[in-house]
Amino acid sequence: MDPTSITDINFHRPDESTFRPLAGFQNAHLQTLLPRILRRRVRLQPYWQRLTLPDGDFVDLAWSENPAGAAHKPRMVLFHGLEGSINSPYAHGLIEAAQRRGWLGVVMHFRGCSGEPNRRERIYHSGETEDASYFLHWLHTQWGRAPTAAVGVSLGGNMLACLMGKQGNDCLLDAGVVISAPLMLEPCSVKLEQGFSRFYQHYLLSRLKQNARRKLRAFPGTLPIDASLLKRIRRLRHFDDAITSRAHGFSDALDYYRQASALPLLHGVRKPMLIIHAKDDPFMTDDVIPTSRQLSASTTYQLTANGGHVGFVGGTLLRPQMWLEQRVPDWLENWLEQ
Template structure:
């Protein structure tokens, strides 16, 4: 692996993690497609199409979207190198509240399967996920029994493979800053949905008042996420949606990339034993990189370059 060698500034994991969110500007032009799943449910997908025979499907992280800096960076980098792009937006992540009471889950869900129906005409599909989206990719590859034949490879960047341990880590030390950032967005979306579609959540037993008082992501998952996912509580939800327990069943070449200094990853999120026991999995753990960052003052980051080169190496070995 070409080593990521950051400047002194980016050897601080929190600086590295936060820098691109505030300072990285990437421009990309998408074509939006809305897929109606039911009369009260939809998913929005964003395309970059140049008539190529191969495509990457990008899955964003918690409270991200196709507009997240890392999604746009990968869209630009790959589209400039003979790949088409399909970027997902989970429910409530495309700037419009979904009329369904549901949001999205950290596990397999239905977004990837829907995206793969849209990409059925491509010769090669590579799934690339980031953070929560990386867990979704791994969970899909481990659980799904009928994966389309044109899916050739998976890439998971900073996957919280053990959702329970990762969620608990959010409430410790400096990570409380990230937790409150995400919690504020999640609460706002619940309130917006209830305002636009009165009683849609109250009717299924979710207390908006309790949600507003939640002080941690685990508490939010107790009150909202687990209930919408049909789970008894947050811990039941974490167990059912953690990709860690399904990595052994993956039968596609899959890269897992997580920096050792990632502030949001517990030790359980580095699946060393699972990788040893599954020849399809490959784990890379750079010393630095923060959380889905690998920041730089250059236009292009180490992250998209490394993933692109890894995907190319796989193609050349076929």
């Protein structure tokens, strides 16, 4: 499907929300890599908290401040991407942006992504919504009700879209933002095996394998593979075949990709949701671009010409700007500042 032919999707086009790439840096790969250069330093000093899950495992929470003294503030939850964390440029950048607005920000690290291996056989994947759902219920029970929104980035964006699509009006969130999400996992997996995109596959796979080795050393037998077989894995699809799918009850990677893709669930979203994609995203294909019939009435879809994968760097060479750190809080303000 040619995205330039789509005219009936609910695009959001006010001047202040339009993305204009940094002059001379429109290239998709430059946009994708620039935040790692410009946001290398983590200025945020998070307040850490460990949340025990019903099965005895845990997820680690990185708050913008101690929630005990900020429970009354509007809340912005962030779900990171594959092997991401509070140290990912988009994560600490968006949490700092929330903090500047006077909101309480928190990154819920998926199992095993905070630097310490998780204890159980389960890990995390693009459609695994149980931990996020439990966390959101815990958030309201522990700290009381307050306007609450979530931002999901890449894998975390697909997960958030799955959660909001499945839960409909029962979703505890007041709004959600989905950024650079692989809403159809199978074609995105194929894309990462082609051309320069193989660089990203190599980087992500090396992080996954490093994390898996750490888990095998700490908790032998908690992964459906041993160290010798892990070493021979060369593609993300093979990792998902050998580990992700088997750890979560899927028959293979293809079964996982088809069951965990969020695009077929978007029609069930009932709370306000903004989806942001770049047409030149090197992780994606046109298959992730929804048609108007696939979107619910509460969903706004924004497709930019440039931006790469979670890049969206604008401004000037002297003053580069992280567009997402303005666009996302501006949009969420409608629901968090009620």
